[in-house]
Amino acid sequence: MEGLYKLCVKHDITPNELMVLYTISINHIAPERIKRDLSIRDMISRDLVSIVDRKPILSTKGKALLDQTIGLFLKSQTKRDLTKDPSFLDNVDKYQSLWPKVNRIINGRKYPLRDPIKEVVQAFNKFFTDYPNEDWNIIFEVTQKYINGHRDNMDYMLGSKTFIYKMEGGMSKSRLAAEIESRDSTSDDDFVPDFFRPKSV
Numbered sequence: 001m002e003g004l005y006k007l008c009v010k011h012d013i014t015p016n017e018l019m020v021l022y023t024i025s026i027n028h029i030a031p032e033r034i035k036r037d038l039s040i041r042d043m044i045s046r047d048l049v050s051i052v053d054r055k056p057i058l059s060t061k062g063k064a065l066l067d068q069t070i071g072l073f074l075k076s077q078t079k080r081d082l083t084k085d086p087s088f089l090d091n092v093d094k095y096q097s098l099w100p101k102v103n104r105i106i107n108g109r110k111y112p113l114r115d116p117i118k119e120v121v122q123a124f125n126k127f128f129t130d131y132p133n134e135d136w137n138i139i140f141e142v143t144q145k146y147i148n149g150h151r152d153n154m155d156y157m158l159g160s161k162t163f164i165y166k167m168e169g170g171m172s173k174s175r176l177a178a179e180i181e182s183r184d185s186t187s188d189d190d191f192v193p194d195f196f197r198p199k200s201v
Helices: 002-011 015-025 036-045 060-077 086-098 117-130 136-148 175-184
Strands: 049-052 055-058 103-106 109-112 166-168 171-173
Touching (some): 002 015, 015 060, 036 049, 086 136, 136 175
Antiparallel strands (some): 049 055, 103 109
16 A cells, blocks of 8 residues: 555555546446546646547556556565565665664664674565665665765664664554655655654664
8 A cells, every 4th residue: 555655645646546547447337326427638738648538548658657557566466575576676785785883772782883784684575565666876866865864863763774764563664765755755745754753673
């Protein structure tokens, strides 16, 4: 669901509109209760749909967006193992190198900001299963911004692995995904921070 939410925010489209796109692609009629006609009218203005012989058809842009949506679901259903991909490992190494070689103090104990590389690799393998369309350059950008924002006090920073994923209240949460979402949002009101200070490591 997180991946679908991010796709909708990124492309400024609603789940109802995605459903209408899909029903158009298979020559079905979407239920009117999801405001089908209003959705079609709005998507015509955004060049996602056009009218031919009084019937809605997908534009090239609409097809591309629908393909991306379907691909999101297909990829989420198949757990990918990227850990044997050399380019993936190179990017993980580059990400890890962004983190300072210093310790943070939590409850009187020292913890390195650079978590074990094997844990970072596995965290990114899960991340790209959940967010298959994210770009490494954006990951590097938001990570560097996060690190720079804590230069004066690193004690409350997340580590290189927990920044990607961290268990919080029995749920796996991604601060990295939240930072990318914040970057992509057009308004601060669209971003709800998930957590700031780790309770434990």
